[in-house]
Amino acid sequence: MVTIMECQDARLLILPYLDLELTEAQAAPLRQHLIECRSCRSEAQADKALDAWFVPTAEIQVPADFAARVARRAVAGDTGGRFETAGRGSANEVVEGGGRILPFVLNLTAAAALVLFLVSLAVKFQGNPSGEALQADSSNLSEMLDELDQLNRDQAADPTEGVVLPKADHDRGTDR
Amino acid sequence: MALRLMEDVRNQDEGLVARTLEGDAGAFQVLVERYQSRLFGLVRHYTRNPVEVEDIVQDALLKAYSRLESFQRQSSFYTWLYRITLNTVLDFLKRSGRSPVQAVEDPELVDAAPGDPASARNVARPEARLERQEIAEATHAVLAELPEIFRTVLVMREFEDHAYQDIADLLGISIGTVESRLFRARARFKEKLIQRYPEIAQGI
Numbered sequence: 300m301v302t303i304m305e306c307q308d309a310r311l312l313i314l315p316y317l318d319l320e321l322t323e324a325q326a327a328p329l330r331q332h333l334i335e336c337r338s339c340r341s342e343a344q345a346d347k348a349l350d351a352w353f354v355p356t357a358e359i360q361v362p363a364d365f366a367a368r369v370a371r372r373a374v375a376g377d378t379g380g381r382f383e384t385a386g387r388g389s390a391n392e393v394v395e396g397g398g399r400i401l402p403f404v405l406n407l408t409a410a411a412a413l414v415l416f417l418v419s420l421a422v423k424f425q426g427n428p429s430g431e432a433l434q435a436d437s438s439n440l441s442e443m444l445d446e447l448d449q450l451n452r453d454q455a456a457d458p459t460e461g462v463v464l465p466k467a468d469h470d471r472g473t474d475r
Numbered sequence: 476m477a478l479r480l481m482e483d484v485r486n487q488d489e490g491l492v493a494r495t496l497e498g499d500a501g502a503f504q505v506l507v508e509r510y511q512s513r514l515f516g517l518v519r520h521y522t523r524n525p526v527e528v529e530d531i532v533q534d535a536l537l538k539a540y541s542r543l544e545s546f547q548r549q550s551s552f553y554t555w556l557y558r559i560t561l562n563t564v565l566d567f568l569k570r571s572g573r574s575p576v577q578a579v580e581d582p583e584l585v586d587a588a589p590g591d592p593a594s595a596r597n598v599a600r601p602e603a604r605l606e607r608q609e610i611a612e613a614t615h616a617v618l619a620e621l622p623e624i625f626r627t628v629l630v631m632r633e634f635e636d637h638a639y640q641d642i643a644d645l646l647g648i649s650i651g652t653v654e655s656r657l658f659r660a661r662a663r664f665k666e667k668l669i670q671r672y673p674e675i676a677q678g679i
Contacts, residue, residue, distance in 0.1 A: 314658055318632065320639050349661060352668065353633035356611040359519045359528050366507035369536045374500045379537030381530070382566035 304332040309339045313346055481551075488552035496543055507536055510553055514560050520630045521564045522573075523615065531567050535560040550644065557645060565623060573619070617667045625660035632657055 309332045315321050316329050333340045362368075488509075494502035514532045522528060539546075539559050546555050618626050631637045631645065642653045 311658075314661065315639070315654060318639070318657075320654075346661070349665065350633070352610060352614045352664075353629075354607055354610050354614070355634065356519065356523075356615065357608065359515050359525050361511045361515050362529065365511055365529070365533075366504045369507050369533050370500050370504035372533075373503060373537055373540035377537050378541035379534040379563075381534050382563060382570050384566060384570050 304328045306336060306339055309336065310342060313343045317346055485551050489548060492543060492546060492552055503540055510556060517560060518564055520634060521568060531563055532560065535563040538563065554645060613672055617664060617671055620667050621660065621663055624656060625663055628653065628656045629660045629664060
């Protein structure tokens, strides 16, 4: 069944039709339209005429030793990229989606992980007292104990000695 | 039958790629020999200087070799190589200041619909008196004036006879975008052709 087609729709299909890109179901109504519509037929003929301008040009001969030369350079470590510009992604970046970026990101991630590990170690040990600081100073411990015993004995003999009595104005506080 | 042949070529290419990765330089040379003519053919649409063509193809192949490990076999080796070569061409054009590259669709033609003046101007067939080489030269000159995205789809379609789906795969765009770009590219080509060669291009 051939459907009726508008010129506007037909014009969109003319180029794909000439390029043999339409299915038969798409092409059949267009063919019918072109038979009936002089304007669109003229458009199709003009588009077809354009093909005559795309003629193959003279071949550029590949030098006989080209492949061998390229293979030698490649093995020698020449990686190409002479025409890459700073402002535009290189061919490989475009094609492979980050062939150069990925190693850089991985290296950066590894470096960042190492730094974080070292920082965490530093933080962990910074909060802890060193082993030396943990040792008690027992050099004059026995003397201090003797002094303390003596104070206890003196206080037992005179309970008021060594006690700091409240000042007078503290007593006045009871008048308020 | 054709599918079988394509599959065979693909398997052979992958074998050569594997051998190259194992250090067999001879295998890489075979890969180059397989595709060098097609790559020269592609690049000559962007520059007619044989030395530049050779330099560009060589550079693309060297890049391909150095990045062969990143070839993921999702597409054929030639498709992968074609993309690298195309990008190398574009790098070359940009570097040499010869490319009117536009990152977006041509604004003048984005809204051009069939029937608009831009698309309705007809172009005659080249006159019979013109030599084939003259036609090729005129076409090349007009192509060189087109924005890169239009030149590329025209080259791929008109000279290399790629199907729309192939063009979409190679450029990483949808078939709808291919159709749209081709439509605009042809319209712009006609316009430039008439501007540049009014005496031979204007429709009767």
